[in-house]
Amino acid sequence: MASVIEHVSVQVFKTEARTSVDSYGHRHPGPSAQTTQALLSITDSDGATGRVLGKPNYLRRDQVEQHFRPVLVGTDILMREAVDTKFGIRQRTRAVELPEHSLSYVDQALWDLAGNAFDTPVWKLLGGARSEVKAYASTMCGDTLEGGLSTPEEYAAFAVDLKNRGYRGIKLHTWMPPIAGAPDLTRDIDACAAVRDAVGDGFSLMLDGYHWYSRTEALTLGRELDRLKFDWFEEPMDEFSLRSYKWLAEQVATPVIGPETVPGRHRARAEWIVNDACDILRVGAMNGGGITPALKTMHMAEGFGLECEVHGNGAPNLALVGGSFVAHWYERGLLHPFVDYDWVPPHLTSIVDPVDEHGMVAMPTAPGLGEQIDLDYVAANLVEEY
Numbered sequence: 539m540a541s542v543i544e545h546v547s548v549q550v551f552k553t554e555a556r557t558s559v560d561s562y563g564h565r566h567p568g569p570s571a572q573t574t575q576a577l578l579s580i581t582d583s584d585g586a587t588g589r590v591l592g593k594p595n596y597l598r599r600d601q602v603e604q605h606f607r608p609v610l611v612g613t614d615i616l617m618r619e620a621v622d623t624k625f626g627i628r629q630r631t632r633a634v635e636l637p638e639h640s641l642s643y644v645d646q647a648l649w650d651l652a653g654n655a656f657d658t659p660v661w662k663l664l665g666g667a668r669s670e671v672k673a674y675a676s677t678m679c680g681d682t683l684e685g686g687l688s689t690p691e692e693y694a695a696f697a698v699d700l701k702n703r704g705y706r707g708i709k710l711h712t713w714m715p716p717i718a719g720a721p722d723l724t725r726d727i728d729a730c731a732a733v734r735d736a737v738g739d740g741f742s743l744m745l746d747g748y749h750w751y752s753r754t755e756a757l758t759l760g761r762e763l764d765r766l767k768f769d770w771f772e773e774p775m776d777e778f779s780l781r782s783y784k785w786l787a788e789q790v791a792t793p794v795i796g797p798e799t800v801p802g803r804h805r806a807r808a809e810w811i812v813n814d815a816c817d818i819l820r821v822g823a824m825n826g827g828g829i830t831p832a833l834k835t836m837h838m839a840e841g842f843g844l845e846c847e848v849h850g851n852g853a854p855n856l857a858l859v860g861g862s863f864v865a866h867w868y869e870r871g872l873l874h875p876f877v878d879y880d881w882v883p884p885h886l887t888s889i890v891d892p893v894d895e896h897g898m899v900a901m902p903t904a905p906g907l908g909e910q911i912d913l914d915y916v917a918a919n920l921v922e923e924y
């Protein structure tokens with residue numbers, strides 16, 4: 539197969555959002571508002587197209603013109619390693635112009651293109667481990683909304699609701715500034731205890747709390763999670779301090795999982811493995827520079843007998859979970875009592891990850907990543923194209 543890339547373009551378009559992001563980057567309910575999204579399209583000489591939705595500030599005109607097109611156009615659609623090497627060299631001196639997030643989108647679009655060219659879902663191209671996966675309900679961070687996630691009791695009530703909906707596991711994101719005030723260890727512990735009490739023993743629970751606790755604070759929290767029999771303890775400290783994670787993992791029984799946000803892709807995660815900084819590895823299609831380095835990370839974890847859980851929702855992360863057994867879960871969220879996660883935004887014709895009454899999410903059967911994008915809607919709501 540000698541298809542080569544012919545066109546690379548981005549369409550920025552208006553759409554609706556029903557959640558918003560605070561100044562620290564945490565997502566919360568409402569208000570319904572107009573927003574912009576970007577659609578990256580890569581088309582080959584046979585007319586197949588790979589598409590991925592992203593944030594406009596990671597798919598800018600200057601990136602498309604100065605980096606994406608010069609590297610991609612004329613290249614065989616399957617030569618992702620060659621593409622990655624060229625981007626890597628450009629990134630060395632221009633990491634700000636070409637962040638990992640931007641390259642993640644390019645890599646995801648190349649996988650979607652390969653799937654469409656071969657008329658095959660990407661999760662099968664990645665290894666084809668399973669046609670469905672159990673989902674854990676991943677909550678939004680705590681807030682101050684009455685009836686939302688403002689008290690340990692409200693977390694407990696929401697947990698019962700999620701369990702009744704069929705979820706087999708719940709991950710709490712607890713309170714973080716700036717919305718919910720200063721981090722509060724006691725409040726986090728109370729929420730974890732209230733949720734355990736509400737769902738009962740034998741139900742999977744995980745904690746992803748405030749990310750900048752000190753070592754001693756994280757240890758206090760970890761010991762409570764041991765007592766409450768949590769499945770994992772995620773990102774309680776700055777992930778640049780690998781030594782702190784090693785220190786913590788040695789002292790708590792609850793599996794410590796990471797890293798989520800650390801840059802450096804599979805190479806950074808190799809250091810976490812050899813330094814025993816985690817009990818379960820973590821990677822995502824956005825945090826790790828795309829599907830390709832995330833898949834390398836998952837295979838590396840398998841070699842070391844480690845589980846590797848995938849961070850984040852959406853089609854590229856679902857494909858990763860479908861491609862390997864080292865991940866046990868799909869992260870479905872972020873969920874909140876006031877948010878309808880199943881709402882279909884106007885630029886899609888359906889969501890990629892509906893969950894059934896047993897808490898299972900089916901892998902897409904459509905070719906590519908399986909995202910059902912309404913191209914007519916994108917064209918009708920175009921802001922800019924380059």
Ligand code: LLH
Nearest residue numbers: 563564565679711746849850
């Ligand atoms: O800090 C947050 O808002 C969450 O941690 C968020 O980034 C979420 O994507 C996450 O960590 N999931 O595991």
Ligand code: MG
Nearest residue numbers: 746772773798
């Ligand atoms: Mg997390």
